[in-house]
Amino acid sequence: MSDHTTIVADRLTKRVWGRTLVKDVSFCVASGQVMGFLGPNGAGKTTTIRMLLGLSRPSGGLAILSGQRVPGPALTRTGSLVDRPGLHTWASASGNLRSLAPQFARSEHPALLDRVGLRDVGTKSVRAYSQGMKQRLALAIAIANGPDALVLDEPANGLDPAGVRDFRELVRGLAAEGRAILVSSHQLAEVERLCDVVVVLDRGRVVDEFTLSPDEARGAGASSVLEERYLTLTDHSRSG
Amino acid sequence: MRAELRNLRAPGVLLTVLAGIALLFALIGLGQHHDATQWEIYTDGSSQLRSPEVRATYCANLAPAECDAAIAQEIRWNDDFGRELVRDHAYGAATQRPIGALGVVMGWLSSLLGVVLAAALAAVLIGGEWASGTARVRLARTPRRLDFVAVKFASVLIALVALAGVLWLSLAAAGPVLRQLYDVPPTAEGWSAGHYAEVQAGRGLVVLTAYAGLATGVALLVRSSLASFAVTCMVGLAAIGSSAAKGAPPSRSSNAGMPGALIATRFPARIDKVPAAKGALDYSPGFWVASWMRYATNGAWRDHVWPDTFPMGNAGDPVPLDPALGLLGLLGALLVGALITVAVFARRDVRS
DSSP states (O other): OTOOOOEEEEEEEEEEEEEEEEEEEEEOOOOOOOEEEEETTTTTTHHHHHHHSSSSOOOOEEEEETESSSSSSSGGGEEEEEOOOOOOSBHHHHHHHHHHHHTTTTGGGGHHHTTTTTTGGGGGGGGGOHHHEEEEHHHHHHHHOOEEEEEESSSTTOOOOOHHHHHHHHHHHHHHHHOEEEEEOHHHHHHHHHSSSSEETTEEEEEEEEEOOOHHTTOOOOOOOHHHHHHTTTTHHHHH | OOHHGGGGGSSSHHHHHHHHHHHHHHHHHHHHHHHHHHHHHHHHHHHOOOOOOOHHTTTTSSHHHHHHHHHHHHHHHHHHHHHHHHHHTTTHHHHHHHHHHHHHHHHHHTSSSHHHHHHHIIIIIIHHHHHTHHHHHHHOSSSSSHHHHHHHHHHHHHHHHHHHHHHHHHHHHHHHHHHHHHHOOOOOOOOOHHHHHHHHHHHHHHHHHHHHHHHHHHHHHOOOOOHHHHHHHHHHHHHHHHHHHTOOOOOOOOGGSSSSGGGOOOOOOOGGGEEOOOSSSSSSHHHHHHHTTOOOGGGGGGGSSSOOOOOOOOOSEEEOHHHHHHHHHHHHHHHHHHHHHOOOOOOOOSOO
C-alpha cells in the first residue's frame, strides 16, 4: 500500500451551462479511513465523485488520488462504483472480471466471488442476476486488482440485509488493510455503522464534516444522532 | 487489448457476422445471376447465328452474298459483346474461385456494405458499452482517454478484418455451388485471380481502416448503439452519394441510376479508365475511395454491369485522379477525424 493512499478533493467546482452544481468542495480521506458522503438528492455527491474518478472535468479545483492528480495513473489503482452496475449482461461473473478487471489473475476469481457471495453463480450469465447480485459483482470488480482507494456511490443499493452486512464487513476489512474509502449513501444507519468520518454536502457545498464517535461509528446506539445532525444541516430538504 | 477483444463474444457481433454473410450472398447472387444472363445471351447468339434455321429465317429476303455479309456482321458484334463480357466481368468468375473470392469480398467491403458493417460492429463494441455502463467502468480506470479511443478503434478494425476473413471463407466455400448454379463469363487470358485478390486486399485494408475510424469516432461521440449506427450509415451514404451526385453522362442507359450504382464491387479498372470530373465533389471521401480502389468513376462504359460502381463520374470532362491522391484524401480524412474525436471525447463528461 502506498504512503499516499488518500482521496483528496481540493476546492472542486463544477459549472454546467452557467449553473454551479458543485462549489469549492474539499475533503480528504486518509489511509485506513472510511468516509461517509452524505447529502440530499441533487446535492452534488455523484458530480463530485465523477470528478474524483476523472469521468467529469472540474471547472475548478483538483481531484487527487494516492498523491496523484486526476486524471492520471492513480486511476488504475482506484476501485469505483458509480450509478448502476456497469456489467456485460451477456457474460458470466468470471467473464465480467476478465473483461473489466483484466489484470486480476483468473485463478483468484473464485476467491473474490466467494468474498462477495457469488461463488456459486460465478459461471451463470449476469442476465439472470438480481439487482443485488449485480451490485455484488460490481463491488467485486471495484475491489479486484487490490486498489489503493475506493470510491463507492450508493454501493448498498439493491442489497438484501445479509448483503448489506457482508458489504460492511468487506469495506471495514479493506479499510483495515490501509485503503482509503469514500462511500456515498442515503442510509444513515448504515453510514453510522460503517464510517469513521462524515462529510455532508448540500446544494453543491460542504456544510459539515465531522468524526463519528466510536459509539456512533459502530452503531452501538443513538442512531438518531447522525440523523438529527444531518436533517438539521439539510433542513431545506424537509421544508421544501 | 486482450480484455477488449473479449467483447467480440458479444451476441451483437455474431448477429453482425450473420447479417454480413446474408447481405453478401444476396448481392453476390444478384451479380452472378446478371453475369450468367449476359453470358447466356452471348452464347445463345453465337450458336443461333450459325444455325441453318436462323440463317434461313434471317436471310429470307436477302441475296446469298448479302446474307453472308449480314450474318458475318452479326457474329462480329456478338463476338465483340462476348469479349467485352470476358474483359469486364472478371469479378464474376473470380467470385467462384477461392482466391478470387478474397478480392471480391474486399471489393464489397470497400463499398457501402463495408460502411454498414463497420457501423454495426462499432454500435455493438462501443455503443453497447455506453448502454451497459461498462464504458464508464473502463474510463474510471483509464488514465488517458486517448488510450480508450485507440483500443476501441483497434477492436473495431480487428473485428472488421476478421469479418472480412469470415466472409471470404464463406464465399470460398460456396464457390462449387455458385459454379453449379451460374455459368458466368470466363476470365480473360493472362488474368490472375491471385494478383486480383492481392491488389484488392491491400487496397481494401486501407479503406476498411478508414471505415473503422469513421464508425469508431461516431460511436464514441454519439454514445448510443442505434444512433451511432444510423449516423455512420448516413455519413457513408452522404460521402458516396456526393460522388454519385456528380451525375451520369447523358449517354447512360436506363439502369445507370439503379440502387446497385451505390455499391462498389467492381474488378478494378485500369488506371486510364478512372476519370474524374473537376469540381468540389472530386474531393468527397466517396470519390477518394473510388480512386484508391480504382473503381470506375466514369459510368459510361459500365452501363451493362450490375452491381455497378458507386461513384458515377461526369464523362463530359474526364480528368484522371491519381489513386495516390485518393489514398492521401482517405488518410487525411482519417487523421482529421481522429484528431476531432480525441479532442472532443477527451473533454466531454461521462454521464452514462
